[in-house]
Amino acid sequence: MSETVESVSALIIQKLLANPKVPRDIDGNCKIMEDLAFDSLAVMNFVMEVEDTLDVSVPLDKLADIRTINDLATCIVDLKNKG
Amino acid sequence: MTSLFSKFDGTASALGALVQAGGRNPFAVVIEKPISSTVGVIEGRETLLFGTNNYLGLSQSERAIKAAQDAVGKYGVGTTGSRIANGTQSLHRQLEQRIAAYFGRRDAMVFSTGYQANLGMISTLVGKDDYLILDADSHASIYDGSRLSPAQVIRFRHNDAEDLHKRLKRLDGTPGAKLIVVEGIYSMTGNVAPIAEMAAVKRETGAYLLVDEAHSFGVMGEKGLGVAEEAGVEADVDFVVGTFSKSLGTVGGYCVSDHPELEMVRLNCRPYMFTASLPPEVIAATMAALEDMQEHPELRTHLMANAAHLHAGFHRIGLNASRQVSPVIAVTLESLEQAIPMWNRLLDLGVYVNLSLPPATPDHRPLLRCSVMATHTPAQIDQAIEIFRQAGLESGAIAESAL
Numbered sequence: 001m002s003e004t005v006e007s008v009s010a011l012i013i014q015k016l017l018a019n020p021k022v023p024r025d026i027d028g029n030c031k032i033m034e035d036l037a038f039d040s041l042a043v044m045n046f047v048m049e050v051e052d053t054l055d056v057s058v059p060l061d062k063l064a065d066i067r068t069i070n071d072l073a074t075c076i077v078d079l080k081n082k083g
Numbered sequence: 084m085t086s087l088f089s090k091f092d093g094t095a096s097a098l099g100a101l102v103q104a105g106g107r108n109p110f111a112v113v114i115e116k117p118i119s120s121t122v123g124v125i126e127g128r129e130t131l132l133f134g135t136n137n138y139l140g141l142s143q144s145e146r147a148i149k150a151a152q153d154a155v156g157k158y159g160v161g162t163t164g165s166r167i168a169n170g171t172q173s174l175h176r177q178l179e180q181r182i183a184a185y186f187g188r189r190d191a192m193v194f195s196t197g198y199q200a201n202l203g204m205i206s207t208l209v210g211k212d213d214y215l216i217l218d219a220d221s222h223a224s225i226y227d228g229s230r231l232s233p234a235q236v237i238r239f240r241h242n243d244a245e246d247l248h249k250r251l252k253r254l255d256g257t258p259g260a261k262l263i264v265v266e267g268i269y270s271m272t273g274n275v276a277p278i279a280e281m282a283a284v285k286r287e288t289g290a291y292l293l294v295d296e297a298h299s300f301g302v303m304g305e306k307g308l309g310v311a312e313e314a315g316v317e318a319d320v321d322f323v324v325g326t327f328s329k330s331l332g333t334v335g336g337y338c339v340s341d342h343p344e345l346e347m348v349r350l351n352c353r354p355y356m357f358t359a360s361l362p363p364e365v366i367a368a369t370m371a372a373l374e375d376m377q378e379h380p381e382l383r384t385h386l387m388a389n390a391a392h393l394h395a396g397f398h399r400i401g402l403n404a405s406r407q408v409s410p411v412i413a414v415t416l417e418s419l420e421q422a423i424p425m426w427n428r429l430l431d432l433g434v435y436v437n438l439s440l441p442p443a444t445p446d447h448r449p450l451l452r453c454s455v456m457a458t459h460t461p462a463q464i465d466q467a468i469e470i471f472r473q474a475g476l477e478s479g480a481i482a483e484s485a486l
């Protein structure tokens with residue numbers, strides 16, 4: 001697999017910035033719910049978009065442990081390497 | 084010290100704003116007295132009820148009322164125990180057999196609510212290595228069941244069989260059983276599941292399928308068995324979950340299945356085991372309501388005709404109402420500034436509907452959830468449409484130019 005935590009994190013940030021409500025200065029350490037003001041439904045819906053781009057499914061129980069953009073990237077890279 | 088209650092600050096200020104904007108707390112409406120299945124007294128006024136789940140009007144069934152009265156006289160008012168201890172009376176087994184027979188299934192489990200039926204079935208059926216595949220717009224009871232289960236939980240896009248297929252395909256080769264969970268009619272929007280397509284995906288991928296027919300039982304299909312019957316795919320449904328609290332007008336939940344292992348689910352299912360069973364009068368009333376439903380298929384014909392009547396009326400007056408005709412019709416509004424005054428005005432003018440606010444709505448816009456009953460008269464529906472027109476114009480939800 002060619003994806004790394006850095007490349008996935010960059011892709012997530014790029015997708016987030018497509019939403020005009022998201023602050024412009026985000027980085028991998030931003031907390032998705034606190035810093036971006038996403039509620040849990042918005043997080044689930046956003047993750048669905050990332051899943052489709054990267055062809056991976058992130059089980060909801062894993063989402064519970066994810067706080068930052070880098071956490072999400074790490075989780076996705078783990079899932080891809082497993083599969 | 085941190086206050087235990089600071090987490091409610093957001094809710095409190097949102098509610099304060101709602102009450103200030105509209106003059107009422109929309110979540111504290113009291114129906115002082117039911118006059119009939121379609122009219123209740125609210126704030127001292129007779130109000131048309133267009134926001135219940137009483138699709139067939141059976142909450143006021145004479146047969147069910149009589150059955151409940153007789154049962155109370157014979158058996159008392161409660162069981163004081165769990166289904167697996169002292170809480171199973173012959174009535175409970177009778178109801179299970181009747182529900183199973185009506186669905187043409189091997190057996191049924193009766194739960195104390197539909198919420199518990201979903202919580203219980205979903206949390207018990209899937210284990211640690213298994214996968215639950217849920218529609219993104221699933222009811223809270225389905226999400227809560229998934230949280231109580233140790234399984235991996237994956238969401239697919241609402242009513243999108245292709246997306247379901249894609250997500251199941253991604254799991255190819257993973258160990259563990261897969262259970263797909265969908266609803267028949269979605270309670271907030273009235274959207275009907277494309278169940279034939281879902282069933283095809285299930286067959287192709289070797290998954291199991293659970294369908295929550297909470298809002299479609301008594302409403303769709305020739306016998307009223309729900310969307311799977313209507314689409315002719317009952318054989319593909321492994322588990323039907325449902326509730327007595329909507330078309331049957333009482334309270335309680337159930338699961339029917341042909342899998343003989345249902346008997347083992349009874350002994351592993353915490354929301355079934357660790358709560359008291361339904362009281363005898365509810366069981367008796369439910370059986371009577373089921374008889375009403377079976378003997379009066381015309382109730383479903385009336386219901387669908389009424390749904391079409393209200394649906395056409397909403398579109399005629401320029402409301403952004405659901406596309407599909409179903410007994411649940413959602414009117415989508417653009418903003419809280421429209422929704423709050425409109426909902427309050429409807430109640431002032433004598434129509435009760437449900438107000439549903441983001442984030443609990445699918446697309447972050449407020450909804451007025453309207454539901455029709457078999458027992459609404461054409462005159463009541465026309466009156467409701469006229470009141471919607473007036474409230475819609477006053478609140479800006481209907482543009483003058485649209486008329």
Ligand SMILES: Cc1ncc(COP(=O)(O)O)c(C=O)c1O
Pocket residue numbers: 196197198199201222224266270295297298326327328334335336
């Ligand atoms: C889709 C769905 N499933 C289950 C339930 C729970 O039913 P009950 O009222 O019997 O707990 C509801 C109703 O709230 C529902 O809308």
